[in-house]
Amino acid sequence: METRHDAEAVQLPSEHVAVVAMFADREAAEAAVDVLLDRGFSDDQISLVARGASTDDNGKFVPGGLMVTVTAKNREDDAERILREHEAREVTTNRIGATGKIGEET
Secondary structure, eight states: OOOOOOOOOOOOOSEEEEEEEEESOHHHHHHHHHHHHHTTOOGGGEEEEEESOEEOTTSOEEOOEEEEEEEOTTOHHHHHHHHHHTTOSEEEEEEEETTSOEEEEO
């Protein structure tokens, strides 16, 4: 087995910004994601996660809260505005360092 001794430099961002929004309505959350994509945010910058969802006795999906997270360094204002325009209940912005440590909410 050949071992490689030359190390390539790894470029880690010093920090990134995560804009997190909670939605009660799936259609509103999906519409917000669609607009984010239309405005130049990429798929790998956006996450849509259902939290606290369940199914009822008939197997019907009952949504809990829906959380949309956008990695948006230098575009956090754009992300916040789009999320708020699409009925986000709460929107918070956090700076996250390369270590994964969450900084102050902005």
